[in-house]
Amino acid sequence: MLDWFSSTPGRLYVVGTLLPLAAFALLLTAGGLRALCRPFRKQGGFAAKVYWTLGGDTPGRGGAYLATASMAAAAVLGAIGLVLVLGDHTTGAERTARWGERADWLRIGSLDSAAPPVWEKQRETDPTRPAPGPALALEVGYKIDQLTAVVFAMVTFIGTLIFVFSLGYMKDETKETVADHEVDNQRQPTPPAPLPEGKGETDTHDAHDAHHHGTPLPSGRGDGGVGSGYSRRGRFGRFFLYLSLFCFSMLNLVIADNLFQVFVSWELVGVCSFFLIGFFYERPSAARAANKAFIVNRVGDAGFLVGIFVAWTYLGTLNFEEMNRRVRGPDPAAPGLVRVTPAGDGALPLGDARADGTHLVLRPASATKPATGTVPVPAKPVCTDHGALPYWLFVVMGVGIFLGCVGKSAQVPLQTWLPDAMEGPTPVSALIHAATMVAAGVYLVGRCHPLFAPEVLLVIAYIGAVTLFISATIALVQTDIKRVLAYSTCSQLGFMMLALGIGGWVAGLLHLITHAFFKALLFLCSGSVIHGCHHEQDLRKMGGLRAKMPITAFAMLIGVLAISGAPLLSGWYSKDMILSAALAYVSVHPEHWLLFALPALTAAMTAYYMFRLWFLAFTGRPRDVHLHDHAHESPAVMWLPLVVLVVFSVGVAWGWPLWEAHASQLGHVLEKAEPASVSAAFAAERAKEHHVHTAAGLVALVAAVAGAGLAFAVFYRKQPTPEALYARGPAWHSFLLNKWYFDEAYDAAVVKPTVALARAAAAADKRPGGATEPDGKRLDLRTLDGLLNALGQCAAALGGFLRGAQTGRVRAYVAALALTAVVMLWMLAIK
């Protein structure tokens, strides 16, 4: 057993990935069996025994403990793996063999894995030809490098803490009946509950549908209706079932070594987020938010698929390393893209790497020596051959892959789903926002970085910059504690994307890790606040909670400091690196000055809105006395994860010397995984970075202090009155409060036309007077139904007419026969 691991330590990660899947499978089997046996629960016999063994009517906790334990085991494996990866000094092929394996899953093309005979013949005459690679096949495989190891450890560790936290937070779900008042509130026609979407026309339908399509374990009480109070069975086990699947998907995505496997996990992550955001699916708003998250992500995934198709068609492989080697070339000294214009005789003139051209040179995936001079372009390039890829398609590929990341990581213009995802239970928000879903997009951009053309990287940088600014401005005015955090997540993801786009590969991914820790901390703190305040999320009703929940207040303060970029906390290191990368980039390319101005401004806004949140919730006089009186600190199972996360939020990025942002130990680890192409493509910026990085650090610090100071002045020194908090501000205030009207714009631009089209189609489909008119009486050629019915009506009329000929009188038949014979004979005669 140990042998099996020590020869290929990467298998630790496979086991770690499969553990949550095993928990998921067990929970699913148990839940399914119980649901199947439920009808027999009162009849006795084997089925009833199974039903009562598996928990009976009360939602069982065993499954939750099992899922948490398997996640914890995965975290232990992740930690061991991280130590092993960092301590492994092998290089080259040996390292590849130790930390990665791949196998064909679906072979497309030649079934024989041996080289085709044509190849052998060619190699006889020309031994310099590269050895043939495998046939085109969809593969499964894993490849562990420092980035994977770090992200894997982060996901499993934070995941475990969130699982533990959920054991306390979701306690309500262990009851036999859970009354969900939210459902009643949202269903009552008056007064209209403040739905997050403001699209109130279809709520009840959503809820009914969701309920009826439900699940194997219905409450048995139907849809309570207005007044009677909605209640259902607790769904403790199911929550952990989804969480386990979610974690498995994310881990599989992280260890995958090819784009296809990433895509599969990508979709799994998407569907799990759908399940979890819609966990309270009886609430119309939750059902809608789940749909929205899923559909908005589909838009991005369409782009992702296009990217995959281009890569599959032109690069002939989806393996990350091979793809990188095809576009970047084998020479580590010059890992740039080579653009050429193919010569007329089907050859590629290789030469100056900086030359312009319409095509991109593709190199054989397995070649080790760089080609020089000209190389022939085969008519149908495979991945073992030289080839050429039209440059615009290369750009399309990059933009397509990035579009997938835009959807998953909630960048403008697909950011609208993330705040609505707050409808899910708070631990889910923490998981989505910190460890899993949104991290997937940034991680993939980091993974595919060598596949992005300079144009694509610029797009990434600008999308990131715009996102971080827009989201931060929205977060300034939100009053829902979770929504502030949601927009801050969008904003921080924008920072990461910006960093990746301008060559700050390490900075962006370091921010991904540090942000995961402090954002998980912030979300779990807000969960603790919400739990302690009996599911009140409105900041305007809180205040003065510090005395009631000191641990949460302290933990949240650390989180706020970390995200604002207070020196020596983890957020400071990554944000400092991002800003200095941005400043370096801008000083090389002054025309892109926005790429530094926006993040610097946003750093100040970040500090402002985070401190605003903390002051509003924890300091000052209680604004809702009733709420304050009943508030309480959360149980230990909930605050213990907070304390652990505090430690990590402070120290995860530390290095020596402490006051040097670039000395961050985690940053150095990530640096080892950085693709060679990054430093080659951004060499000028790198050289500049050392000069500007003090200035950038100062700017970041001043911005953070200014933002925090402003928040201190507005929300602490001068206690805002409740009226002031509820007051409608000037135009810009409601503009921000309405999230820049993105939802309304999409509603008008996409949703409304779609609905209108659907209505038109329905109108064209149905007969207008269909209900009143008896069928088959009138021809109606204006609608589809009418047209189709008209066809039927014609056939029926023809039948009715021909029916007259069948009289049953033999004499008439004989007469017809004779007449026919006469006519035919006559025709023969006159021929």
Added chain:
Amino acid sequence: MTELGLTPFLLLAAFLFACGVACVTVKRNAIGVLMGVELILNAANVNLVAFARFNSGFRLDGQVFALMVVVLAAAEAAVALAIVLNFYNNHATVDVDEANELKG
């Protein structure tokens, strides 16, 4: 006696056939219809015999066929008359238009 040739025989057969068909078509009386059928059969007989006589390729084939038809016609008439008799017993009429119990 001058040789008549084939044509008059065929004309006679055609005339008989036409009469038979007309009879079957027009008559409502079952016996009349039967008689029409006999006329048709015999028109065919005339044809058979005439072709056998004027076509040197045949020897007695036509005559044998004709005899066969006569026998069949007799059998057919027997069966048909039995049906008609039965029908008359049940319905007190031989009008074929009245025989419509099986009409759908």
